[in-house]
Amino acid sequence: MTGRKKKTQISVYLEPDVMTMLSDYSARREQPMSLIVEAAVASFLSPDDAERREGLITKRLDQIDRRMTRLERDVGISVETLAVFVRFWLTTTPALPEPAVQAARAKAGERYEAFVSALGRRLAQGPKLRQEISEDVADSSDSQGSPRMGAHGE
Numbered sequence: 001m002t003g004r005k006k007k008t009q010i011s012v013y014l015e016p017d018v019m020t021m022l023s024d025y026s027a028r029r030e031q032p033m034s035l036i037v038e039a040a041v042a043s044f045l046s047p048d049d050a051e052r053r054e055g056l057i058t059k060r061l062d063q064i065d066r067r068m069t070r071l072e073r074d075v076g077i078s079v080e081t082l083a084v085f086v087r088f089w090l091t092t093t094p095a096l097p098e099p100a101v102q103a104a105r106a107k108a109g110e111r112y113e114a115f116v117s118a119l120g121r122r123l124a125q126g127p128k129l130r131q132e133i134s135e136d137v138a139d140s141s142d143s144q145g146s147p148r149m150g151a152h153g154e
Contacts, residue, residue, distance in 0.1 A: 012037075074130050081129065 014022065026033045043049055096104055122128075 077130050077133060 022033055022036065026036055029036070
């Protein structure tokens with residue numbers, strides 16, 4: 001045996017399902033089971049394995065961080081959208097006289113159903129509001145205090 005180290009034989013006990021997977025894998029690869037087990041043990045004990053796992057975990061955490069950032073942005077857009085709408089509605093909608101309140105309440109259900117239908121179509125077809133808002137827009141409200149209402153409530 002030139003250039004080849006002597007191998008040591010060991011005995012291990014495997015669960016039947018693990019043994020089946022090993023046997024099937026060995027047959028598909030047309031490799032001896034001992035070679036496959038040796039490679040698996042070497043890979044498991046390799047210091048590179050820990051580094052590889054750490055790299056995979058880091059990559060996954062980065063993906064989660066990006067998703068959380070988008071989620072925070074989307075929630076911020078939702079809150080600001082609602083605040084702008086409420087402010088606009090409160091400043092432009094006059095109080096109704098008492099006789100008209102009953103008629104308005106009757107019409108409210110119909111208008112709400114139309115709103116829900118329109119929202120459903122918008123969510124199904126897009127584009128989403130968050131897609132219409134640029135991420136690069138500078139936050140002008142920080143430098144000017146609270147945002148001002150424009151001519152159209154914006």
